[in-house]
Amino acid sequence: MGEGGSPATASEARFIGDPDISGADCYQEAPSMASTRDNMPTGSEKQDDGSDVKHDVETASSIHEAQSEEARGWRVWAKKLMSLGHVEVRGIAPIPIEERTVTRTVNIFTLWWCMNANVLPITFGMLGATYGLSLRDASLIIVFFTLLTTPIPAYLSTLGPKTGMRQMIQARYSFGRHLVAVPVLLNLATLTGFCVIMAVIGGQCLSAVGEGNVSPAVGIVIVALLALVISFCGFTVLHLYERFAWIPAVIAIIIAIGCGGSHLKEQAPTEPATPQSVMSFGMIVASYMIPWACLASDFTTYLEPYTPSKKIFVYTYLGLALPTILLMILGAAIASSIPLVPAWQQAYDENLVGGVLSAMLTSASTFGKVVTVILSFTLLGNIAATSYSITLNFQLLAPAxxxxxxxxxxxxVTAIIIPVGIRAATDFFASLENFIALIGYWSAAFLSVILVEHFWFRKADCERYETEAWEDVRKLPVGAAALGSCVLCFALVIPCMAQVWWTGPIAEVTGDIGFELAFVVSGLLYVPFRTLERRLSGR
Known part of the structure; x- marks a missing residue:
């Protein structure tokens, strides 16, 4: 759809297999004849018999034709190259209903499963030990907070086929055409941060295998570039990759458990869990799960609009919750065993998560190194899918x-991930905790507003979203109510935050309950604010 709901233009074509190439000028326009004539010799310079002037005109004409032919050749070449990989070039425009034709709904499950069946949840689970939690306590927190927060992305996934809109385009129906840039920027920072974390973990795994011959920086570059290839191709290739990539990922994780599982019985003694440690680690788990909701419908917009919502919800819920719970618990078990296994402790000191995983596989010798490499590549599906959503978010920042x-x-995105990842790798877990501290609060407030708009003001009816008005400022909300609700809720959230750099007075007693309050308070504020906004603006 183009401006005001007009048919999709060439710049919004879905795949380069279509007749027109999207958006980018893959060639430069040849110089006009007028500009060519301006550079020809004047009569005062050539006055003999006019033959030189005639010759120059013919030469200029030949050059113009040659350049035009060359430009056409580049365009044809670009089409063939990109269609070879089924590169998706459609941008943020809603998917027309006639193009929502995908019927293989199981792809939703395999995509989410592959995005989470990797080393990333293991890393988040390892943070439980930093709060002094036993394996039992950490496991219970992981299960509870995962089951509690997963319904949000699972439900928002069901809106993709019905509206044809990406997640942050749907946000315009609360935050407006211009003010939506604020959550978009925060979402870009969040998703890019996740990609950086995953690239660092993958780089550490490759470095551990290389035994000093491959630095973490080189490993980060390798992982980021491989993920770029998948992300570059878009929806079709992404789903195809995710359909099969989880198989070697799961096998590699099972092998790692089999080789190092005997040490997992050795758990370091801990003190009883406190409310502060329970709520703070719960925030970590929630901060892993909630941001998925900010890109949930990005992966379902091509499904048939009449695809059963229950099926989409269940596939998304299971694809997110099952691998997250299992692998976070595995991470908690590994972290509690590290102090009691000297080889693991040494490997952890050298290469952190990647080092521990490599140490778990030392009994498998060379085969163990191969498995460690596979473990590093399990992150590719997650990085690629996240990068896919990042590229769509960029297009929301400005009309151009x-x-x-x-x-x-x-x-x-790849150019950002590589240098930032190399820098973050120098103090990985400190960087991880500081990053997590920023994402749970804003995303909880943002998603609360989106859900209140959908259920309260639009009565959970997707027909009330005028998709043809997706970029019409005159029809979209002003957005002041949404942004105001999110900002003002932090007056209560900040005293309830518990971070390394700030612990509020309430959080000293309760632990970190910032994201819970952000979700509740922003939603409560949005109801009267949005009601007033509709009365004043009429939209």
Missing amino acids: LKKVPRSVFALL
Whole structure:
């Protein structure tokens, strides 16, 4: 859909297999004849018999034709190259109903499963030990907070086929055409941060295998570039990759458990859990799960609009919850065993998560190194899918950016991930905790507003979203109510935050309950604010 609901333009074509190439100018326009004539010799310079002037005109004409032919050749070449990989170039425009034709709903499960069946949840689970939690306590917290927060992304996934809109486009129906840039920027920072974390973990695994021959920086570059290839291609290739990539990932994780599982029985003694440690680690788990909701419908917009919502919900819920719970618990078990296994402690000191996983596989010798490499590559599906959503978010920041092909932003994201990842790797867990501290609060407030708008003001009816008005400022909400609710809720959230750099007076007693309050308070504020906004603006 183009401006005001007009048919999709060439710049919004779905795949390069279609007749037109999207957005990007893959060639430069040849010089006009007028500019060519301006550079020709004047009569005062050539006055003999006019033959030189005639010759120059013919030469300029030949050059113009050659350049035009060359430009056409580049365009044909670009089409063939990108169609070879089924590169998706459609941007943020809603998917027309006639293009929502995908019927294989099990792809939703395999995509979410693959995005989470990797080393990332293991890393988050390892943070339980930093709060002094036993394996039992950490496991109970992981199960409870995962089951509690997963319904949000699972439900929002069901809106993709019905509206054809990406998640942050749907946010415009609360935050408005312009103010939506604020949550978009925060979402970009969140998703990019996740990609950086995953690239660092993958790089550490490769470095551990290389035994000093491969630095973490080189490993980060390798992982980021491989993920770029998948992300660059878009929806079709992404789903195809995720359909099968989880199989070697699960096998590699099972082998690692089999080789190092005997040490997992050795758990370091801990003190009884306190309310502060329970709520603070619960915030970590929630901060892992909640941000998925900010990109949930990005992966379901091509499904048939009449796909049963229950099926989408269940596939999303299981694809997210099952691997997250199992692997976070595994991470908690590994972290509690590290102090009691000297080889693991040494490997952890050298290469952190990647080092421990490599140490778990030392009994398998060379085969263990191969499995460690596979473990590092299990992150590719997650990085690629996250990068896919990042590229769509970029196009929401300014009208001019929607004309830029999605693949260009994929290159930009990779260029950001590599240097930031190399820097973050120097103090990984401190960087991870500081990052997590920022994402749970804003995303909880944002999603509460989205859900209140959907259930309270639009009565959970997707027909009330005028998809043709997706970029019409005159029809979209002003957005002041949504942004105001999110900002003002932090007056109560900040005293309830418990972080390394700040612990509020309430959090000293209760532990970190910031994301829970952000979700509740922003939703309560939004109801009267939005009601007033509708009365004043009429939209």
